[in-house]
Amino acid sequence: xxxxxxxxxxxxxxxxxxxxxxxxxxxxxxxxxxxxxxxxxxxxxxxxxxxxxxxxxxxxxxxxxxxxxxxxxxxxxxxxxxxxxxxxxxxxxxxxxxxxxxxxxxxxxxxxxxxxxxxxxxxxxxxxxxxxxxxxxxxxxxxxxxxxxxxxxxxxxxxxxxxxxxxxxxxxxxxxxxxxxxxxxxxxxxxxxxxxxxxxxxxxxxxxxxxxxxxxxxxxxxxxxxxxxxxxxxxxxxxxxxxxxx
Amino acid sequence: xxxxxxxxxxxxxxxxxxxxxxxxxxxxxxxxxxxxxxxxxxxxxxxxxxxxxxxxxxxxxxxxxxxxxxxxxxxxxxxxxxxxxxxxxxxxxxxxxxxxxxxxxxxxxxxxxxxxxxxxxxxxxxxxxxxxxxxxxxxxxxxxxxxxxxxxxxxxxxxxxxxxxxxxxxxxxxxxxxxxxxxxxxxxxxxxxxxxxxxxxx
Numbered sequence: 001x002x003x004x005x006x007x008x009x010x011x012x013x014x015x016x017x018x019x020x021x022x023x024x025x026x027x028x029x030x031x032x033x034x035x036x037x038x039x040x041x042x043x044x045x046x047x048x049x050x051x052x053x054x055x056x057x058x059x060x061x062x063x064x065x066x067x068x069x070x071x072x073x074x075x076x077x078x079x080x081x082x083x084x085x086x087x088x089x090x091x092x093x094x095x096x097x098x099x100x101x102x103x104x105x106x107x108x109x110x111x112x113x114x115x116x117x118x119x120x121x122x123x124x125x126x127x128x129x130x131x132x133x134x135x136x137x138x139x140x141x142x143x144x145x146x147x148x149x150x151x152x153x154x155x156x157x158x159x160x161x162x163x164x165x166x167x168x169x170x171x172x173x174x175x176x177x178x179x180x181x182x183x184x185x186x187x188x189x190x191x192x193x194x195x196x197x198x199x200x201x202x203x204x205x206x207x208x209x210x211x212x213x214x215x216x217x218x219x220x221x222x223x224x225x226x227x228x229x230x231x232x233x234x235x236x237x238x239x240x241x242x243x244x245x246x
Numbered sequence: 247x248x249x250x251x252x253x254x255x256x257x258x259x260x261x262x263x264x265x266x267x268x269x270x271x272x273x274x275x276x277x278x279x280x281x282x283x284x285x286x287x288x289x290x291x292x293x294x295x296x297x298x299x300x301x302x303x304x305x306x307x308x309x310x311x312x313x314x315x316x317x318x319x320x321x322x323x324x325x326x327x328x329x330x331x332x333x334x335x336x337x338x339x340x341x342x343x344x345x346x347x348x349x350x351x352x353x354x355x356x357x358x359x360x361x362x363x364x365x366x367x368x369x370x371x372x373x374x375x376x377x378x379x380x381x382x383x384x385x386x387x388x389x390x391x392x393x394x395x396x397x398x399x400x401x402x403x404x405x406x407x408x409x410x411x412x413x414x415x416x417x418x419x420x421x422x423x424x425x426x427x428x429x430x431x432x433x434x435x436x437x438x439x440x441x442x443x444x445x446x447x448x
Contacts, residue, residue, distance in 0.1 A: 003351030010352070031374050089269040111294040183362045190364040202367065209370030217370055224367050229359040 033215040038222070041215040049204055049216070051223060058189060058200030058227075061117055065124035065185040070178055073129050077136020077174070078162075087137060098130035103191055110196060120199055123192045128184035135177025139170030175242050179235045186231055190224060201227065324380050328387025335388075336395025341425060343396070344403020354400060361393035 015035045021027045022034045029037075045051060080087040080094075106123055113119040143166050151165040193202025201224050208216040278298060284290055285297040296304075308314050339357075343350045365386060372382040372389075414424045 003348050004355075006348075007352035007356065011356075085265055085269055088266045089273065108294070112290060187362065187364040191366040194364075194366050194369070202364075205367050205370060214374075221367050221371070225360065225363050228363045232359060232362050 030214070033218060037215045038218045041213075041219045042222075045204075045208075045216050045219045045223070049208070049220070051201075051204070051220075054200040054204055055227060056200075057117075058186075058193065058202070061121050061124065061189050061193075061199065062182065062186050062231075065121045065128065065189065066178075066182050068121070068125045069128045069132050069181045069185065072125075073132025073177065073181060074136050074174060076129070077133045077177075078140065080133065081137050081140040091134070091137065094130045094133050098134070102127045103188055103195070106192055106195055115196060115198055117199060119196065120189050120192045124185035124189040127188040128181035131180035131184060132174070132177040135180070136170065136174050139173030139177075140166055142173065143169040172242055175239055179239050182235060183232065186228060190228075320380065324383050325387060327380075328384045329391055331384070332388035332391030333395050336392045337399050339392075340396040340399025341403060344400040345421075350400065354397075357393055357396055361397060365390045 018027070018032065019035050022029050022032060080090060103123065106119070109119045109123050113122055147165050147169055148161070151161045156164060189199075190202040193199035194206050195202075197203050197206050201220070205217060205220045205224065208220050281295065282298050284295045343354050343357075368389060369382070369386060372385045376382040376385050411424070
């Protein structure tokens with residue numbers, strides 16, 4: 001039997017056991033709804049809760065934050081690599097910012113930008129900026145010496161050296177940073193949507209939980225998991241396309 | 247002679263405060279000045295961006311209050327418990343997946359794809375399961391900590407030098423001894439637990 005089949009089978013058996021335990025009243029259905037009920041509520045959640053338009057809203061926020069963090073993150077990384085003193089002074093701060101729970105600053109962002117999509121986008125942007133900056137620095141620093149020397153031997157100007165040698169060589173590493181940044185952005189965007197009860201998929205879960213629509217809440221959570229898995233797989237495919245040698 | 251000359255030059259060249267420290271101080275001062283300007287400019291609501299003096303006073307009040315240290319202790323205990331549960335279960339699952347290729351192929355992809363999912367979406371479920379007290383926060387921290395630890399440990403297990411495993415087998419070491427004695431495994435576990443602790447605190 002193939003391992004993948006065993007994995008799917010184990011998941012189905014686990015769901016069946018939970019279903020049985022709920023039907024036999026070992027687990028309260030007011031805490032965990034039966035899996036059959038969750039599956040049944042998928043259609044209702046998709047149609048009545050306008051999941052598709054919510055998905056587009058969250059995706060739009062993610063892409064806006066993604067464009068911003070790509071532009072500012074790469075520019076920041078290049079700047080820090082260009083000015084060594086700036087890199088020495090700020091790199092540890094940027095790394096510390098990556099580990100900090102920036103989501104706690106959401107009240108500050110909300111009063112500055114208002115209770116709208118910009119708060120969510122800016123939170124996603126700031127939380128996802130550090131990996132792009134750090135990976136850009138790493139990519140630029142790890143450019144092979146021989147490539148730089150080739151550029152010098154052709155008497156390239158610093159601008160030409162950057163666009164023709166450094167940036168293309170660093171691009172695969174930069175994309176790793178952008179991929180990590182987009183995942184950070186998605187996590188924070190859904191999180192802030194949930195916290196401020198505004199926007200797309202995060203708000204849907206909060207809304208359904210507050211209505212005590214348990215089956216709907218679980219179905220919405222399944223939908224968010226599905227979306228994040230698809231998002232992650234798409235980014236992974238794009239990364240593999242960008243660095244086919246690995 | 248040559249050594250003395252080099253030493254003299256290096257001491258003379260070293261400034262009192264390094265340029266990096268000076269730049270850091272300049273950046274911090276600039277950020278504080280911008281903040282103070284925003285606080286007094288009226289561009290934003292006064293209460294939204296309070297002056298640095300008001301923040302300093304509030305910080306002093308907070309730090310001199312006993313409640314703060316009690317709450318800090320509660321949060322530290324929640325993080326510690328989440329790290330303990332999530333870390334231990336992550337290490338156990340990671341070792342299992344790293345040691346068994348079949349189990350890894352069957353289940354690791356689920357962990358791999360569930361890892362980057364925003365964990366906060368599970369908060370309503372955690373509240374229903376564990377209540378509004380520390381239990382639900384510990385459960386969410388456990389969930390955040392579990393995935394990176396399990397995946398890192400599994401990956402670390404696979405990177406162990408085959409020679410070390412063969413040496414262990416030639417000494418007829420039991421599975422537990424293999425886990426216990428292998429330094430590489432411990433390194434992988436320690437580094438992944440460190441990254442998991444950061445995520446558990448979020």
